Amino acid sequence: MDLPEMEQPPGSADAYVQAYLADPDTYWWSTNDYSSSEADVVLKRVLAIIAQARLPDHKQALGQLGVGPLEDMMSDALLDLLGPWMPFTAAMCYALGSVRMEFEPPALQRRLATMILHSQGKDR
DSSP: OOOTTOOOOOHHHHHHHHHHHHOHHHHGGGGOOOSTTTHHHHHHHHHHHHHHOOTTTTHHHHHHHIIIIIHHHOSHHHHHHHGGGOSOOHHHHHHHHTSOOTTSOHHHHHHHHHHHHHHTTOOO
């Protein structure tokens, strides 16, 4: 997933992303603050990590992001924010596919499934 026309992250942000991808067990806590005041920061971290993740090397990190922050933030509002990045990369599809959706409303389940389906095979 390419981040839309944003400045390159500073070296420390890139170092953080690389550290998370290399050892998600150590850095899981850094994407675990879902309070309303920190939700935008967490989402930016998650998107930065996914943008640099590559399958199959980073399956654990991507799955962890799916069942952690993406699952906790799952909503129509999140899918609205992610819409402009379609088609999703394989890494984003994997992370979103790791979200446990069985307790979400059926309409939200269908919407996410459709977004993933339309992105498969169109990795950019």
